[in-house]
Every structure is written in C-alpha cells, then in structure tokens.
Amino acid sequence: MSQENLLSSIKHLAANGASIAQTRLELLSVDVQIARSKLISLIVMIVSALFFLFFGLVMLALLIVIYSWESDRMLALSLLTGTFLSIGLILALLIIQSLRKMPQLFEASIAELAKDKEALSR
Numbered sequence: 001m002s003q004e005n006l007l008s009s010i011k012h013l014a015a016n017g018a019s020i021a022q023t024r025l026e027l028l029s030v031d032v033q034i035a036r037s038k039l040i041s042l043i044v045m046i047v048s049a050l051f052f053l054f055f056g057l058v059m060l061a062l063l064i065v066i067y068s069w070e071s072d073r074m075l076a077l078s079l080l081t082g083t084f085l086s087i088g089l090i091l092a093l094l095i096i097q098s099l100r101k102m103p104q105l106f107e108a109s110i111a112e113l114a115k116d117k118e119a120l121s122r
Helices: 002-065 071-101 107-121
Strands: none
Touching: 002 071, 002 107
C-alpha cells in the first residue's frame, strides 16, 4: 500500500513539475512575442523619425535657396519644413520615451520563477 502511495506521489509531483515547466515556457514565449512586437514598433518609429527629420532638412535647404523668390513659395516651403521637422521631433521624443519605459526582458518570467523558488523553499 505504501508503494502505491509513493508511486502516486511521484506521479503527482512529476505532473506538477511538468505543468509548472509548461506554464513557464508559455510565459517565456509570450514575453518573447511582446519584446519582438515592441522592437518592430520601435524600428518603424525610428525609420519614420529619420525620414521626416532628413526630409525636413532638405526642405530647409530648399527654403534657404528659394528665399529670394516669390513670397507664396516661401510660405509653402516654410510650412512644409516646419511640419516635417515637427513630426520628426515628435517621433524622436516618442522613441526616447519608449526606450526609457521598455521593461526588462523576461521580467514576468523572472518574477514567476522567484515566486516558485520562494514557494518551494518553504
């Protein structure tokens, strides 16, 4: 009878261990997916910010070159230059803010493993 209880306990312990491992792997997978999506989003914002900043600089150069021409062209180039530079600066600020707020990779998994370690040490 005690051997059956011992085998039952071992099977139950193995099942619990497998369940814990599966949960941790799923959590780790979710963490990787979140990190990947944030990285892709960040890359898109960086490319967009660089595009608008460089385009704004080109427009600023054109504004300086065409400065002596008719006033309507100057107003149009001024507005375009200001618009592109503003968009580029706003995206650059969003990128900086996003980088500062980025959580540690696998933060949730590490926290859960710490909870498991604490629970097992009791």
